[in-house]
Amino acid sequence: MEPKTFFRLIFLIVTAGFIISFTSTNFPHAPSSTTGLLDCTDSSSSPLCASRNFLFNKQKPQFSKQDPKPKPKNHDHLSDTLNHPLDPLTVMEFNKVRSLLSSDALFSTGAPHAFHSIVLEEPEKNLVRAWEKGNPLPPRKASVIARVGPDTHVLTVDLSSGRVDIVDSPVPVSGYPMMTLEEMNEVTFAPFSSADVNRTIVSGGVNLTDVYCFPLSSGWYGRKEENKRVIKSQCYSSQGTANFYMRPIEGLTILIDLDTKQVIEIVDTGPNIPIPGSANTEYRFKNLGTTDKTRGLNPISIEQPRGPSFVIEDNHLVKWANWEFHLKPDPRAGVVLSQVRVHDPDTQETREVMYQGFVSELFVPYMDPSDAWYFKTYMDAGEYGFGLQAMPLVPLNDCPRNAAYMDGVFTTADGTPFVRENMICIFERYAGDIGWRHSESPISGLPIKEVRPKVTLVVRMAASVGNYDYIIDYEFQTDGLIKAKVGLSGILMVKGTSYQNKNQVNKDKEGNEEELHGTLLAENIIGVIHDHYVTFYLDLDVDGPDNSFLKVNLKRQMTEPGESPRKSYMKAVKNIVKTEKDAQIKLSLYDPSEFHVVNSAKTTRVGNPTGYKIVPRATAASLLDHDDPPQKRAAFTNNQIWVTPYNKTEKWAAGLFTYQSHGDDTLAVWSDRDRDIENTDIVVWYTLGFHHVPCQEDFPIMPTVSSSFDLKPANFFERNPILRAAPNFEHDLPVCEVKYVSA
Numbered sequence: 001m002e003p004k005t006f007f008r009l010i011f012l013i014v015t016a017g018f019i020i021s022f023t024s025t026n027f028p029h030a031p032s033s034t035t036g037l038l039d040c041t042d043s044s045s046s047p048l049c050a051s052r053n054f055l056f057n058k059q060k061p062q063f064s065k066q067d068p069k070p071k072p073k074n075h076d077h078l079s080d081t082l083n084h085p086l087d088p089l090t091v092m093e094f095n096k097v098r099s100l101l102s103s104d105a106l107f108s109t110g111a112p113h114a115f116h117s118i119v120l121e122e123p124e125k126n127l128v129r130a131w132e133k134g135n136p137l138p139p140r141k142a143s144v145i146a147r148v149g150p151d152t153h154v155l156t157v158d159l160s161s162g163r164v165d166i167v168d169s170p171v172p173v174s175g176y177p178m179m180t181l182e183e184m185n186e187v188t189f190a191p192f193s194s195a196d197v198n199r200t201i202v203s204g205g206v207n208l209t210d211v212y213c214f215p216l217s218s219g220w221y222g223r224k225e226e227n228k229r230v231i232k233s234q235c236y237s238s239q240g241t242a243n244f245y246m247r248p249i250e251g252l253t254i255l256i257d258l259d260t261k262q263v264i265e266i267v268d269t270g271p272n273i274p275i276p277g278s279a280n281t282e283y284r285f286k287n288l289g290t291t292d293k294t295r296g297l298n299p300i301s302i303e304q305p306r307g308p309s310f311v312i313e314d315n316h317l318v319k320w321a322n323w324e325f326h327l328k329p330d331p332r333a334g335v336v337l338s339q340v341r342v343h344d345p346d347t348q349e350t351r352e353v354m355y356q357g358f359v360s361e362l363f364v365p366y367m368d369p370s371d372a373w374y375f376k377t378y379m380d381a382g383e384y385g386f387g388l389q390a391m392p393l394v395p396l397n398d399c400p401r402n403a404a405y406m407d408g409v410f411t412t413a414d415g416t417p418f419v420r421e422n423m424i425c426i427f428e429r430y431a432g433d434i435g436w437r438h439s440e441s442p443i444s445g446l447p448i449k450e451v452r453p454k455v456t457l458v459v460r461m462a463a464s465v466g467n468y469d470y471i472i473d474y475e476f477q478t479d480g481l482i483k484a485k486v487g488l489s490g491i492l493m494v495k496g497t498s499y500q501n502k503n504q505v506n507k508d509k510e511g512n513e514e515e516l517h518g519t520l521l522a523e524n525i526i527g528v529i530h531d532h533y534v535t536f537y538l539d540l541d542v543d544g545p546d547n548s549f550l551k552v553n554l555k556r557q558m559t560e561p562g563e564s565p566r567k568s569y570m571k572a573v574k575n576i577v578k579t580e581k582d583a584q585i586k587l588s589l590y591d592p593s594e595f596h597v598v599n600s601a602k603t604t605r606v607g608n609p610t611g612y613k614i615v616p617r618a619t620a621a622s623l624l625d626h627d628d629p630p631q632k633r634a635a636f637t638n639n640q641i642w643v644t645p646y647n648k649t650e651k652w653a654a655g656l657f658t659y660q661s662h663g664d665d666t667l668a669v670w671s672d673r674d675r676d677i678e679n680t681d682i683v684v685w686y687t688l689g690f691h692h693v694p695c696q697e698d699f700p701i702m703p704t705v706s707s708s709f710d711l712k713p714a715n716f717f718e719r720n721p722i723l724r725a726a727p728n729f730e731h732d733l734p735v736c737e738v739k740y741v742s743a
């Protein structure tokens with residue numbers, strides 16, 4: 001064997017082992033058998049086993065003054081039972097689907113095939129709403145998206161009859177299904193199969209065993225992306241650091257056929273750009289120095305001596321205070337809330353608020369038009385699977401001590417189920433906030449001091465989509481408010497540069513600096529400007545499905561001469577929106593409005609229609625041209641609010657098939673049909689946006705930045721629903737011994 005061939009063989013073996021070691025912590029692999037996956041009866045059981053939590057048991061927890069006993073062994077998902085029409089598919093059901101499909105004619109031709117999605121085919125909404133506990137469940141079906149050869153197919157599998165029906169075959173719209181975990185994993189190997197890629201990397205003085213290459217969705221620009229599934233890959237050096245994202249091999253872009261995993265094209269526009277150094281890129285606690293003299297924080301923990309106030313019944317039904325809702329993980333959306341209801345303290349009724357809510361899509365465009373960056377306009381749900389990228393939450397840090405956890409059960413490309421352990425956490429939060437208060441002034445002579453603490457319930461998921469980490473919180477308040485919050489953290493996607501200091505940046509004759517498309521964060525590192533847009537699907541059913549969208553315009557009204565010492569005041573002008581186009585809302589500080597979903601058929605005692613309103617917080621709007629290819633695909637971000645009539649097939653704002661789509665099946669296309677939305681079942685779509693101009697504080701890892709919006713009752717209750725809430729009393733709270741340490 002020639003030395004060069006031998007070296008290449010040794011390199012490939014070492015590199016494969018290195019990449020497998022890394023990706024195994026992020027990409028769960030299909031187990032050799034379901035039994036092996038789910039055997040959680042001993043200490044050597046699979047790490048993919050689910051966690052058990054006492055909140056899933058109906059018995060009251062027992063507390064001891066002694067050290068806590070070890071946690072119960074992990075939950076065996078083979079024993080999962082069905083209790084609700086919207087319960088996700090179980091391991092047993094996944095295995096049945098896999099068996100039925102294996103014998104179907106479509107998959108027995110010998111053509112290569114993969115299952116890109118297997119999820120519950122949800123029953124019709126009217127059946128779910130009419131169902132009551134104790135009644136038989138509607139027929140269970142699975143929705144399957146599969147690729148056979150070059151074609152995409154949509155099928156349903158009836159789990160009772162075993163019948164497989166083709167819904168769409170082949171799919172006529174542009175775009176492809178989201179990638180499988182196996183595809184993403186295999187693409188990390190693909191560049192190293194090319195001698196030209198290896199030579200290019202080595203010629204830059206980089207040791208191949210230090211290199212990671214990552215899959216980057218290509219978008220669609222009508223040329224190389226036409227008529228084939230492709231993906232791009234860019235590479236990083238891990239020499240001297242675990243934070244390889246800060247050491248890009250700038251300008252090297254590898255185009256790969258996603259079906260064959262063959263390298264199609266290599267473009268290297270940055271051979272003269274140095275790879276940034278590894279200094280100061282470390283972020284792991286165990287490897288950081290302790291020279292910082294900042295005064296440290298003492299530990300904080302929420303203790304509940306009587307146990308949590310919430311329960312999780314039948315694995316998915318969460319009940320807390322005046323709220324109840326169905327909760328399930330989803331491979332695309334991450335977390336799905338369904339049949340959200342609130343208890344009315346005056347009528348003693350449990351009333352409908354929202355049929356379903358989830359993250360429909362995320363759009364992340366980078367603002368650098370150069371060859372190595374123009375295509376970086378990611379759709380994190382439709383391309384990568386937001387739920388598939390969810391990481392196991394870290395107790396005590398991702399979630400507090402008093403949290404309960406829920407696993408996700410998904411499938412690999414061959415239909416084998418696997419468990420994403422501790423994917424969701426649920427916990428009660430008390431941050432010292434106030435629910436309501438009033439202290440009477442001494443002038444009145446009334447000794448009134450009434451204060452109520454604000455305790456909330458949080459449902460949380462965190463997804464690591466490559467370098468970026470997203471934290472999604474749904475927070476429930478006892479006053480009927482639901483807060484949806486998005487946190488951004490993780491590591492910036494950076495660009496290599498020859499510049500080490502701002503004073504080196506080129507200037508033109510007028511003194512204008514060269515456009516860097518970002519901020520110089522450290523020597524040879526530019527943090528590229530980008531946006532994040534998170535679009536939520538909100539099927540509000542306020543006291544039932546027949547609702548209307550009420551726009552409340554806040555207007556300046558001038559007074560008549562002599563009418564008042566005032567010259568102007570503000571008034572509210574209310575209008576029911578009739579059709580979809582009139583519900584395409586761009587937010588403006590200088591044209592303020594409130595946005596209500598109301599039930600005109602149900603009114604309060606004094607005659608107001610019951611409702612909920614969408615309350616925006618800090619957000620951002622896309623500045624891209626509407627004809628820019630990525631913006632065509634992400635046209636759902638052209639407005640911050642949309643309202644459409646309910647349609648079971650319209651759930652994904654970028655379309656069901658997002659990967660390399662042309663933008664021909666998006667929320668914007670549906671809304672332009674201008675359908676009626678008055679007194680009917682409607683869906684509100686809200687887009688939360690972030691402009692991110694990186695700064696040095698984002699290096700080497702970003703402090704979390706967050707924004708949110710609220711769903712707030714608006715004439716839904718007859719009065720303050722937490723009027724009767726109890727204050728805290730000393731005898732109800734644990735008394736902990738405080739150990740004071742002198743400074």
